[in-house]
Amino acid sequence: MARLQIRNLEKVYSNSFKAVHGISLDVDDGEFMVLVGPSGCAKSTTLRMIAGLETITGGEIRIGDRIVNNLAPGQRGVSMVFQNYALYPHMKVRSNLAFGLKLKRRPKPEIEDATEAVANTLEIDPLLDRLPKQLSGGQAQRVAVGRALIKKPDVFLFDEPLSNLDAKLRASMRVRITDLHKRLKREGQSSTVVYVTHDQTEAMTMGDRICVMKDGCIMQVADPVTLYNRPENAFVAGFIGSPEMNLMEGTLAVNGGVNIRLADQVLTFGEDVGNRLDVRGGEVLLGVRPQHLRIAANDEENALEGHVSHIEFMGHEVYLYVDVGDIRLVVVVPSEQYHPEDIRDDRIRLIPRETAVHIFDRETGRNVSLSANA
Amino acid sequence: MAEEITVRTTAELDSARTLAEGRRMHAISSAVRYALLAGVGFLMLYPLIWLIGASFKTNSEIFANPGFIPSEPTLNGYIDGWRTSTPYTFATFFWNTFLIILPKTIGTAISCAAVAYGFARFEFPGKRILFATLIATLLLPNVVTRIPQYLLFRDLGWLDSFLPLWVPSAFAGDAFFVFMLIQFLRAIPRDMEEAARVDGANTLQTLIYIVVPMLAPALISVCLFQFIWTMNDFLGPLIYLSSVDKYPISLALKLSIDTTEAFQWNRILAMSVLALVPALTVFFLAQKYFIEGISTGGVKG
Numbered sequence: 001m002a003r004l005q006i007r008n009l010e011k012v013y014s015n016s017f018k019a020v021h022g023i024s025l026d027v028d029d030g031e032f033m034v035l036v037g038p039s040g041c042a043k044s045t046t047l048r049m050i051a052g053l054e055t056i057t058g059g060e061i062r063i064g065d066r067i068v069n070n071l072a073p074g075q076r077g078v079s080m081v082f083q084n085y086a087l088y089p090h091m092k093v094r095s096n097l098a099f100g101l102k103l104k105r106r107p108k109p110e111i112e113d114a115t116e117a118v119a120n121t122l123e124i125d126p127l128l129d130r131l132p133k134q135l136s137g138g139q140a141q142r143v144a145v146g147r148a149l150i151k152k153p154d155v156f157l158f159d160e161p162l163s164n165l166d167a168k169l170r171a172s173m174r175v176r177i178t179d180l181h182k183r184l185k186r187e188g189q190s191s192t193v194v195y196v197t198h199d200q201t202e203a204m205t206m207g208d209r210i211c212v213m214k215d216g217c218i219m220q221v222a223d224p225v226t227l228y229n230r231p232e233n234a235f236v237a238g239f240i241g242s243p244e245m246n247l248m249e250g251t252l253a254v255n256g257g258v259n260i261r262l263a264d265q266v267l268t269f270g271e272d273v274g275n276r277l278d279v280r281g282g283e284v285l286l287g288v289r290p291q292h293l294r295i296a297a298n299d300e301e302n303a304l305e306g307h308v309s310h311i312e313f314m315g316h317e318v319y320l321y322v323d324v325g326d327i328r329l330v331v332v333v334p335s336e337q338y339h340p341e342d343i344r345d346d347r348i349r350l351i352p353r354e355t356a357v358h359i360f361d362r363e364t365g366r367n368v369s370l371s372a373n374a
Numbered sequence: 375m376a377e378e379i380t381v382r383t384t385a386e387l388d389s390a391r392t393l394a395e396g397r398r399m400h401a402i403s404s405a406v407r408y409a410l411l412a413g414v415g416f417l418m419l420y421p422l423i424w425l426i427g428a429s430f431k432t433n434s435e436i437f438a439n440p441g442f443i444p445s446e447p448t449l450n451g452y453i454d455g456w457r458t459s460t461p462y463t464f465a466t467f468f469w470n471t472f473l474i475i476l477p478k479t480i481g482t483a484i485s486c487a488a489v490a491y492g493f494a495r496f497e498f499p500g501k502r503i504l505f506a507t508l509i510a511t512l513l514l515p516n517v518v519t520r521i522p523q524y525l526l527f528r529d530l531g532w533l534d535s536f537l538p539l540w541v542p543s544a545f546a547g548d549a550f551f552v553f554m555l556i557q558f559l560r561a562i563p564r565d566m567e568e569a570a571r572v573d574g575a576n577t578l579q580t581l582i583y584i585v586v587p588m589l590a591p592a593l594i595s596v597c598l599f600q601f602i603w604t605m606n607d608f609l610g611p612l613i614y615l616s617s618v619d620k621y622p623i624s625l626a627l628k629l630s631i632d633t634t635e636a637f638q639w640n641r642i643l644a645m646s647v648l649a650l651v652p653a654l655t656v657f658f659l660a661q662k663y664f665i666e667g668i669s670t671g672g673v674k675g
């Protein structure tokens with residue numbers, strides 16, 4: 001049973017590179033928190049500071065009601081699963097699992113029972129007498145998860161545990177880990193998880209909440225739905241969602257309607273957008289997800305005109321790459337709504353879904369279209 | 375058969391012919407290669423073979439008969455050689471060698487592993503300078519330190535004991551081994567050690583339970599090198615040991631040259647053969663690890 005609290009955490013590496021810039025994050029007891037962000041944004045650094053493998057330059061980490069800043073990794077009540085498994089190469093799977101308990105000098109029968117139980121849960125019982133090099137990647141990762149599980153830690157830490165597996169296996173391991181988390185929670189065991197990944201599918205499907213990071217700072221912490229629908233800044237908007245949100249530079253002017261000038265066209269939005277705005281004008285980025293652009297019927301007004309540069313047929317949907325002026329847009333159309341005859345001479349007209357557009361301040365990246373009454 | 379042949383086209387026959395020719399060429403070239411290798415190998419091994427052969431000859435035959443097969447094989451060399459001209463038999467000298475080698479090898483393994491672990495895995499003040507010093511001692515000719523070392527051990531009152539032979543090695547004095555282990559450790563990812571720390575192991579436990587087993591191939595090489603080099607070391611015991619009852623084999627062999635007015639070559643050769651036996655046995659027993667240790671720089675993933 002433990003809550004993880006991080007306060008103003010900072011990390012400066014020995015080469016005086018500042019990797020983490022005073023982040024604060026609360027992970028509730030039993031919560032599955034995903035840290036996600038592009039490569040080099042200090043996800044691993046943060047996780048390793050929680051584990052105690054990296055010294056803390058500033059700030060405070062609390063697990064349960066203990067400040068763990070100066071505790072050795074083994075005393076923090078955490079387990080960690082590494083990207084390349086990090087199984088002890090000279091020990092059989094059985095000893096790999098039991099190593100932590102042996103160090104704690106637990107009685108032998110207890111260790112054996114615990115090993116059996118964990119092996120059962122993860123379906124690795126037939127592998128107990130093998131060496132790590134005799135395991136496939138997926139099996140090795142299951143053993144690594146088992147080694148974390150057996151210690152019944154307060155907090156589980158995962159550092160990109162699935163990135164060495166192929167796509168199919170990754171999907172099944174994803175389900176396995178979330179199932180395991182639910183089960184621990186149901187059984188009343190401690191199941192606080194911090195899970196690092198750079199794969200947004202993993203982040204969106206596994207996380208109770210997601211913490212999006214960039215360059216050692218937290219950009220937003222929210223549940224997947226909020227993150228997708230109400231990104232607080234242009235970075236989160238662009239990072240979450242696939243294909244990426246279209247971000248178009250424009251100039252905002254509110255006078256009665258909401259007008260945004262994009263290159264040589266002006267888009268006008270109605271009340272829905274107007275009510276959400278907390279600024280009245282300025283240089284902005286207009287954000288529209290590819291799924292929220294539809295092909296306009298002939299007589300519809302207020303559409304973006306563009307030129308289709310190429311088309312990808314993906315099966316259930318069609319990706320259109322459209323150039324509006326010198327802005328490249330991606331549009332995703334469900335296959336059944338895609339009619340080639342809508343595109344004449346490569347010209348296409350697109351209408352953004354008003355309830356789903358976002359407007360970001362171009363300088364700060366802040367989402368200015370999130371006002372409360374939206 | 376006959377039918378088959380008639381069905382074959384000339385082209386096929388041609389290709390079959392070139393194929394057979396190719397195969398014959400291949401056979402000839404490998405025969406030449408193996409003959410060459412065997413010849414050179416024999417040349418290299420000849421002194422050893424001659425040594426073994428000569429150890430069964432009588433003293434007079436050694437110089438009369440240049441071949442290596444003794445005309446009248448005799449064990450006299452072994453029997454007399456073993457007795458020696460001193461009050462001690464060779465058994466004493468073997469035992470002394472053993473007494474020098476065992477603590478020295480164990481001390482080397484433990485101290486070098488610990489020091490290499492420290493250098494390879496920890497940041498501490500002065501690390502760069504200390505490491506540079508280590509490498510510098512590696513480049514320093516051994517002879518340079520002989521005299522200061524001798525004076526040091528004399529002042530400590532350690533002369534004519536095994537201590538000067540044991541102690542430097544027990545404090546990782548063999549920079550080469552430390553360096554070799556550091557290189558080996560650098561090639562091993564740190565994840566396993568970090569996993570062990572998260573599992574609750576302290577530094578020493580990580581070293582013993584995780585690092586040493588992963589270092590095993592390299593450590594075995596270190597022990598073997600130390601074993602063989604100590605076995606063959608002549609200068610060290612010569613400088614520090616003065617009483618005959620403490621002599622190791624390397625000195626004892628020389629002893630038989632000194633004390634007899636006419637050299638009993640057959641005895642010396644016989645004892646040399648015996649002196650080779652332990653090193654060769656250990657080498658062949660540990661060959662697998664030895665080669666693994668010096669050829670691979672780490673564990674496979």
Ligand SMILES: Nc1ncnc2c1ncn2[C@@H]1O[C@H](COP(=O)(O)OP(=O)(O)OP(=O)(O)O)[C@@H](O)[C@H]1O
Nearest residue numbers: 013015017019038039040041042043044045046198
């Ligand atoms: N030991 C170190 N010394 C100096 N800088 C480091 C060290 N380790 C990491 N960094 C830097 O800190 C930053 C964060 O690294 P970190 O490994 O935490 O990134 P990450 O978010 O885990 O990236 P990835 O997704 O590629 O694993 C990077 O810019 C990296 O170059």
Ligand SMILES: [Mg+2]
Nearest residue numbers: 043044045159
């Ligand atoms: Mg990382």
